[in-house]
Amino acid sequence: MSNNVVVAGVGMIPFSKPGASPSYIDMGADAVRLALKDASLDYAKVQMAFAGYVYGDTTCGQAVLYRIGRSAIPVFNVNNACASGSSALYLARQAVQSGAVECALAVGFEQMQPGATRSNFPDRPLPRGDYLPIQDQLCADAGDIPRNLITFGGAGREHMRKYGTKMETFAAIRAKASRHAANNPLALFRKVVSSEEVMNDTLMWPGVMTRMMACPPTCGAAAAVLCTEAFARRHGLRTDVAILAQAMTTDPVESFDPPTMIGFVGTRMSQRAAQAVYEQADVGPRDIDVVELHDCFAHNELLTYESLGLCAEGTAEQFVLEGDNTYGGRVVTNPSGGLLCKGHPLGATGLAQCYELTHQLRGTADRRQVDDARLALQHNLGLGGACVVTLYGRN
Numbered sequence: 001m002s003n004n005v006v007v008a009g010v011g012m013i014p015f016s017k018p019g020a021s022p023s024y025i026d027m028g029a030d031a032v033r034l035a036l037k038d039a040s041l042d043y044a045k046v047q048m049a050f051a052g053y054v055y056g057d058t059t060c061g062q063a064v065l066y067r068i069g070r071s072a073i074p075v076f077n078v079n080n081a082c083a084s085g086s087s088a089l090y091l092a093r094q095a096v097q098s099g100a101v102e103c104a105l106a107v108g109f110e111q112m113q114p115g116a117t118r119s120n121f122p123d124r125p126l127p128r129g130d131y132l133p134i135q136d137q138l139c140a141d142a143g144d145i146p147r148n149l150i151t152f153g154g155a156g157r158e159h160m161r162k163y164g165t166k167m168e169t170f171a172a173i174r175a176k177a178s179r180h181a182a183n184n185p186l187a188l189f190r191k192v193v194s195s196e197e198v199m200n201d202t203l204m205w206p207g208v209m210t211r212m213m214a215c216p217p218t219c220g221a222a223a224a225v226l227c228t229e230a231f232a233r234r235h236g237l238r239t240d241v242a243i244l245a246q247a248m249t250t251d252p253v254e255s256f257d258p259p260t261m262i263g264f265v266g267t268r269m270s271q272r273a274a275q276a277v278y279e280q281a282d283v284g285p286r287d288i289d290v291v292e293l294h295d296c297f298a299h300n301e302l303l304t305y306e307s308l309g310l311c312a313e314g315t316a317e318q319f320v321l322e323g324d325n326t327y328g329g330r331v332v333t334n335p336s337g338g339l340l341c342k343g344h345p346l347g348a349t350g351l352a353q354c355y356e357l358t359h360q361l362r363g364t365a366d367r368r369q370v371d372d373a374r375l376a377l378q379h380n381l382g383l384g385g386a387c388v389v390t391l392y393g394r395n
Contacts, residue, residue: 003099003228003229004242004395005097005228006226006237006238007224007225008226008237009039009041010358011035011036011037011224011355012186012220012222013222014186015186015188015342015345015348015352017218018113018217019114021111024064024111024219025063026067027221028051028065028107030221031107031109032068032105032223033068035225041103043069043071045103048074048095048105049105050076050104051064051108051109051347052080052086052089053084053110054346054347056111056347065107078091081382081386082344082383083350083387084108084346084347085222085346086351086380088107089351089354089388089390092104092105092224093246096228105225106226107221108349109221109345109347110218110220110345115217131256131264134259135151135261139261142154143205148296150205151261152299152300153208153299155262155303159262160208165317167199168195168199169317170302171196173213174298176320176326177334177337178190178193178337180326180336180368181342183366183367183368184341189337189341197212198212215296215339215340216343217344218345220345220352221345222354223351224354241362241395242395244391245281246277247276247389248386248387248388249272249387251268254268255268255385266382266385269385270307270379274377275309277389277390286330288331288377289332289372290331290332290333290376291331291378292333292335292377292378293308293333293338294349294379295338298340301334302317308389310333350380357376357378374393375392376391
């Protein structure tokens, strides 16, 4: 049995800096309430729930949902690095599409600490420990900077060396993100900055990255209600946005062999997931109107243009400089401001992307609205690894 899955409701709270947010329980519960209100649905009618988060103890999802009600439904907790939120979305969609349930809820939340992300379990092996020698070999000259900066900065530098991409292009991506975020009341950073200001910010890796090219640690939550069209009609819910295709991948052999930083940061996962989605929906990247992609660093946004097929390999700099990544160009990328400016609460990110694209397809994105958006693509990446690509369409 295969059901058409619609997005009946979405909810998201404003993202905030660590130390300035409520607890993850309060944030997650608020996002769920907003999604249920948007769907005009009582929680008692939800039949299954999935909760995505990274930094938290077991059963955090239950702690959040018990604030909404104790309805005895199955609640599954999902930890898939930065793709946790979209992994929860993926499982909710699978549950509805398969006929296991008619209505499922996905929620993502994160209560983060200041500074670079790090492991909370230093007494045991790192999940990617077997592959870290690749990074240590290819980026041995990076010096004493946080590993995530080395990871994505190293991939960006590899693109620079291979295709002549300039550091100023990454600055232009960050400046574009700020212009988009200025129109998003839920974004963390709403100040518009120029490429020159990005270039003149604190230098994190000479010739590779300044501070503004990296997304900030963020706290926040978002949620979505998914259901069958039959369930939506029966309960008077909206059916105007549907998930047309979805794919989740983990690292293939070519992520690490041959050893490259571009492969190391998940581009091969992204390519495979995107291709699977295009084949499922019988569309191509040229058909996409708006994209929310995983721009944890400006460097990763540029790499992802190519991974998703939005431009040919080696041409991402031209894609940026010609304005094809923004309003008036070929495809609007990260109208929300993306992770760079909206913020990146790890477990919430994938569902925040769902929130943005649902409003884009409804035509309710206010000053961020992409004209006549009909197909919207979501890309959420977690190293370790997991990549979820989702295609939404007007129903």
